[in-house]
Amino acid sequence: MPERGLFHSGLLLSALLLASGAALAAGAQEAAGNSSLITPKVKQIYKIDCAFCHGDNGNGKTDAATSMKMVMLDYTDPKSLEGKTDQELFDMIRKGKDQMPPEDASRAKDTDVQGLVAYLRSMSKGAKQTAATPAAPAASPNPNR
Numbered sequence: 001m002p003e004r005g006l007f008h009s010g011l012l013l014s015a016l017l018l019a020s021g022a023a024l025a026a027g028a029q030e031a032a033g034n035s036s037l038i039t040p041k042v043k044q045i046y047k048i049d050c051a052f053c054h055g056d057n058g059n060g061k062t063d064a065a066t067s068m069k070m071v072m073l074d075y076t077d078p079k080s081l082e083g084k085t086d087q088e089l090f091d092m093i094r095k096g097k098d099q100m101p102p103e104d105a106s107r108a109k110d111t112d113v114q115g116l117v118a119y120l121r122s123m124s125k126g127a128k129q130t131a132a133t134p135a136a137p138a139a140s141p142n143p144n145r
């Protein structure tokens with residue numbers, strides 16, 4: 001019967017739509033998965049092994065950089081890492097270059113280095129957040145009034 005045929009193709013279509021919806025959701029999860037790489041351990045490694053030169057917030061304006069005459073990128077500026085791939089940054093951290101010491105596998109596993117890359121990239125977003133925070137206390141109502 002033609003009605004039945006129509007019913008079946010409608011079912012097939014909604015099944016296809018469901019499937020593509022699921023695929024989209026999976027893609028979004030993958031992108032968000034990047035920030036899940038930034039574990040407390042990764043932040044700890046950054047503090048101990050990297051902040052000395054790159055700065056707590058990644059802007060590279062450190063005494064070490066000045067005294068060792070190192071030219072540092074400012075990671076709080078999104079343009080700094082724009083042209084570099086994750087792989088390039090990963091290799092840089094793992095192998096080092098010039099004054100930049102290599103990060104040994106005994107100190108940071110591959111997933112930790114991936115986390116460091118994600119962490120550095122997140123610093124330009126964090127900078128915008130900190131810039132917005134000082135306005136908050138001024139706006140909060142004074143309880144003594």
Ligand code: HEC
Nearest residue numbers: 049050053070071073089092093097098099100101103116
């Ligand atoms: C002794 C100072 C020093 C330490 C410690 C250090 N770096 Fe660097 N880093 C540098 C310098 C200098 C450069 C630029 C090297 C060049 O391009 O010749 C650099 C470059 C980089 C780059 C490539 C992008 C750029 O800024 O040019 C990344 C990524 C990076 N460092 C991440 C890290 C991470 C992550 C750590 C900690 C595991 C770390 N660095 C520790 C000095 C340091």
